[in-house]
Amino acid sequence: MDPRSLSQISGAARVAESGEGISEEELALATRNHGLPLEALRYEVTPPGLHYVLVHYDIPAAPADWRLTVGGEVRNPLAMDMAELTALPAVTRRVTMECAGNGRALLAPRPISQPWLVEAVGTTDWTGVPLRAVLAEAGPSPGSVEAVFTGADHGVERGVEQDYQRSLPLPVDADVLLAFEMNGQPLPPQHGHPLRLIVPGWYGMAHVKWLRDISVVDTAFTGFQQSVAYRYRQHPEDAGEPVTRIAPRALMVPPGFPDFLTRTRIVPAGPVRLEGRTWSGFGPVTQVTLSSDGGRSWTLAEVTPPGAHRKAWQAWRAQWTATPGHHTLTVRAFDAEGHAQPLEQPWNRGGFGNNMVQRVPVFCR
Amino acid sequence: MDPRSLSQISGAARVAESGEGISEEELALATRNHGLPLEALRYEVTPPGLHYVLVHYDIPAAPADWRLTVGGEVRNPLAMDMAELTALPAVTRRVTMECAGNGRALLAPRPISQPWLVEAVGTTDWTGVPLRAVLAEAGPSPGSVEAVFTGADHGVERGVEQDYQRSLPLPVDADVLLAFEMNGQPLPPQHGHPLRLIVPGWYGMAHVKWLRDISVVDTAFTGFQQSVAYRYRQHPEDAGEPVTRIAPRALMVPPGFPDFLTRTRIVPAGPVRLEGRTWSGFGPVTQVTLSSDGGRSWTLAEVTPPGAHRKAWQAWRAQWTATPGHHTLTVRAFDAEGHAQPLEQPWNRGGFGNNMVQRVPVFCR
Numbered sequence: 017m018d019p020r021s022l023s024q025i026s027g028a029a030r031v032a033e034s035g036e037g038i039s040e041e042e043l044a045l046a047t048r049n050h051g052l053p054l055e056a057l058r059y060e061v062t063p064p065g066l067h068y069v070l071v072h073y074d075i076p077a078a079p080a081d082w083r084l085t086v087g088g089e090v091r092n093p094l095a096m097d098m099a100e101l102t103a104l105p106a107v108t109r110r111v112t113m114e115c116a117g118n119g120r121a122l123l124a125p126r127p128i129s130q131p132w133l134v135e136a137v138g139t140t141d142w143t144g145v146p147l148r149a150v151l152a153e154a155g156p157s158p159g160s161v162e163a164v165f166t167g168a169d170h171g172v173e174r175g176v177e178q179d180y181q182r183s184l185p186l187p188v189d190a191d192v193l194l195a196f197e198m199n200g201q202p203l204p205p206q207h208g209h210p211l212r213l214i215v216p217g218w219y220g221m222a223h224v225k226w227l228r229d230i231s232v233v234d235t236a237f238t239g240f241q242q243s244v245a246y247r248y249r250q251h252p253e254d255a256g257e258p259v260t261r262i263a264p265r266a267l268m269v270p271p272g273f274p275d276f277l278t279r280t281r282i283v284p285a286g287p288v289r290l291e292g293r294t295w296s297g298f299g300p301v302t303q304v305t306l307s308s309d310g311g312r313s314w315t316l317a318e319v320t321p322p323g324a325h326r327k328a329w330q331a332w333r334a335q336w337t338a339t340p341g342h343h344t345l346t347v348r349a350f351d352a353e354g355h356a357q358p359l360e361q362p363w364n365r366g367g368f369g370n371n372m373v374q375r376v377p378v379f380c381r
Numbered sequence: 382m383d384p385r386s387l388s389q390i391s392g393a394a395r396v397a398e399s400g401e402g403i404s405e406e407e408l409a410l411a412t413r414n415h416g417l418p419l420e421a422l423r424y425e426v427t428p429p430g431l432h433y434v435l436v437h438y439d440i441p442a443a444p445a446d447w448r449l450t451v452g453g454e455v456r457n458p459l460a461m462d463m464a465e466l467t468a469l470p471a472v473t474r475r476v477t478m479e480c481a482g483n484g485r486a487l488l489a490p491r492p493i494s495q496p497w498l499v500e501a502v503g504t505t506d507w508t509g510v511p512l513r514a515v516l517a518e519a520g521p522s523p524g525s526v527e528a529v530f531t532g533a534d535h536g537v538e539r540g541v542e543q544d545y546q547r548s549l550p551l552p553v554d555a556d557v558l559l560a561f562e563m564n565g566q567p568l569p570p571q572h573g574h575p576l577r578l579i580v581p582g583w584y585g586m587a588h589v590k591w592l593r594d595i596s597v598v599d600t601a602f603t604g605f606q607q608s609v610a611y612r613y614r615q616h617p618e619d620a621g622e623p624v625t626r627i628a629p630r631a632l633m634v635p636p637g638f639p640d641f642l643t644r645t646r647i648v649p650a651g652p653v654r655l656e657g658r659t660w661s662g663f664g665p666v667t668q669v670t671l672s673s674d675g676g677r678s679w680t681l682a683e684v685t686p687p688g689a690h691r692k693a694w695q696a697w698r699a700q701w702t703a704t705p706g707h708h709t710l711t712v713r714a715f716d717a718e719g720h721a722q723p724l725e726q727p728w729n730r731g732g733f734g735n736n737m738v739q740r741v742p743v744f745c746r
Binding site for chain 2: 022024025026027036037038039040041042043044045046047048049050051053055056058059063064065066067069071072073074075077121128129131132133135170171172173174177204205206207270273274275276277278279280282379381
């Protein structure tokens, strides 16, 4: 091995040994990136600093001469600055975004990567220009099949040096945005300033941040984040299926108040109002069920029907009568396409799409 | 033990066993709270979503009828709404804030609590009303010795149910603020909306968030966060010294680009510009030294003198010539009061004031 090779400091994917605690490397990712504190499910639109953040490499500084270039298999290559982009007709879409690795640290064995529990989610009003409008101006050539999106964040991952890149098949959905505002403000640095891709209904890896280039291609993109990472596979040699849309999930605003260290919830005896949010990237959530006995029996929660915001989470609520002792509260979402949250977590080697039902330990005095 | 006792779910303080990995409880704190991604040291004023956050219990929702009450040993008890507070003459102060537990996860043995590495810091332009002005209006009685600050966050910690409370001795420093804006915007929920205390130069535990009451007292406050937590002690039975001002520290914007998992930095061979921030709660930083050989030899970095913002971090910069192979970069701050960052970390049971020099592994190709 070349002593200067990146493979010295950037190894292959691995899963934790049985009983192996969270490593300092996983902890370093957890102290940089963060989830939504679950009490912030109370906000229909998540304040930006509470929305989950995952940064693969470093947050890049936006250069003063930033341009979005659109090239490859197009008739009319573009280079647009922010004034040109914001001069186009803009739309605002409320979108729930979730990290594909949400829930990873609950898997056994645990894939070694960003160690999320269940909090890697948030909902934002994104304002930007429909991607279709910009692509139409560039004019993809006949025979073009995908658009490849390149961000400004640069790093190495499993030995592969790269700018973060992902692709989408053409034609793109009408609701895909090139977003420059988050809740009416310019994007914060950690959410992709000055421009990011928004792909409603898809896990976060598709929403390329710090977007600097779009390249139209006539063969399927096989870059690292498309063909190596973000695949559902059981073994290293599986080709695997691509990670795309968000599997259904319901989360609860944890009731009562917490213990600092264990985060166990303390509630008084009597009626407790439970509430939270539920979403699916496949369509509206049609049903949420609640169990207060660890999944042995279930009752229906009330679910707010999807309104104008078809790609945003819906509210749910339920009443529960607490009795003294220990309880485990569980909620389970079912979507219009027939998907249900699993009660036991299927496993995959990357730790993606882990939408096992949330379990909330509650202690009633 | 009463089967309904809080001690069932809220135990005593403890330190990790030798070789004990980060627990799921520590991880749950790390996914909620977050540090400053170190590349964000590039910003002189930290964007709010990048500033470190530590929430002891839950982020409370601000009630519509919120009031700040000022009572206890005063001639003129007050109840002020936000309109009354913001009608008072306001000032803006740039303040570097750091969590007292920053560095805790690097200790051996590791105190079990929020597992920070080195990133729990940030710098903000806080706008608010000097606490002295509000206390003067309330008129502390002769013989009053402290003011006790109560936040709206409620929880249990080591078996003690509480609203978060801390005190300061009277008279308070002139630069202590009741802050309602962060970088010119209303406080975000996680930073204390609608009002928080700002105590420049002190660790974060003193900057009480979601402030709802100030009570003037004539004996020293002995609440949990003052007398049990936030003490420098070696043994559980030590009374310990109180945690107050921020010990000096310098941090580096990690050079080059990172590996995703290990966060090891990759740089090309040749001259590398190094930069970062340095601060101390005891006074200006007068010197920063750099080592590229793990602390065997040191050179002087250039430090920006403190300007108008006496309680904010200062910039430092240095040049380093990278040669192929593995290196460890270290920076060390010295302040005007004669404090220096330690090269080996002294230990205390709470894991407070851990300002051991940062070590940044760098790989040069």
